[in-house]
Amino acid sequence: MNEFKPRTAIVTGSDSGIGRATAVALAEAGMDIGVTWHLDEAGAEDTAAEVRACGRRATVARLDATQLPDCGDVVDGLAEELGGLDVFVNNAGTGASEPFLDTSYETWRQVVATDLDGAFVCMQRAARRMVAAGTGGRIIAVTSVHEHQPRVGSSAYDAAKHGLGGLIKTMALELGEHRITANAVAPGEIATPMTGQTDEDPRTKDRPGIPLGRPGDAREVAAVIAFLASQEASYVTGASWSVDGGMLQMGPQAGSHITSGEWRKG
Secondary structure, three states, X not given: OOOOOOOEEEXXXXXXXXXXXXXXXXXXXXXXXXXXXXXXXXXXXXXXXXXXXXXXXXXEEEOOOOOOOOHHHHHHHHHHHHOOXXXXXEOOOOOOOEOHHHOOHHHHHHHHHHHHHHHHHXXXXXXXXXXXXXXXXXXXXXXXXXXXXXOOOEHHHHXXXXXXXXXXXXHHHHHHHHOEEEEEEXXXXXXXXXXXXXXXXXXXXXXXXXXXXXXXXXXXXXXXXXXXXOHHHOOOOOOXXXXXXXXXXXXXXXXXXXXXXXXXXX
């Protein structure tokens, strides 16, 4: 068997949170990193500085996943700058908190375009490059526990993440012959800007409904992504790895302990 030795990676949405932690983790594993941002250019430059502090190269580009199909050109451009592409992490995403009956078509399209359409375009561009190179590869999509279980007020987000999880499974089937693995990582509540917990220590938070009793740290998600990007994960594909402190296991348990209808309000 030919050994897979990843040297280059692109992490979308790596200006903060899980994306930044992933970019740093992959740099620590010996990879040069393509960093993308949508709104926070300064955050992306901070990520790039952390990558360079690990002794690796970093390139930075703006990527708007709703600019379709042009967002794929950003992937190609970064891969050219890096001199190849071994690992692609689709982390860029967005969400909305609105009841299904109140969700506008514009909101629906914004969320689905970002979380699913843009992911399709970018992962396809990455896969085509990996196939052409003939040296294998790793494609990892950051989904959510809501790839597996829904949440009140998140119809567009739930639909997009369910779709992204299904797309990864089909990619695993089709790309396996090229020694390219495709996996999802499904975070639960993680202390990041997306959950309103920027730079907060999750160990200080009490979450009785989560078996581990707290939110997660972005670096805990990044560690799983780094494993899936490695040679050691060469026989793992088509899987979805929940990084949620046990949250998904609480379905029946949580249901039997709910004592009011407040959950219907999101």
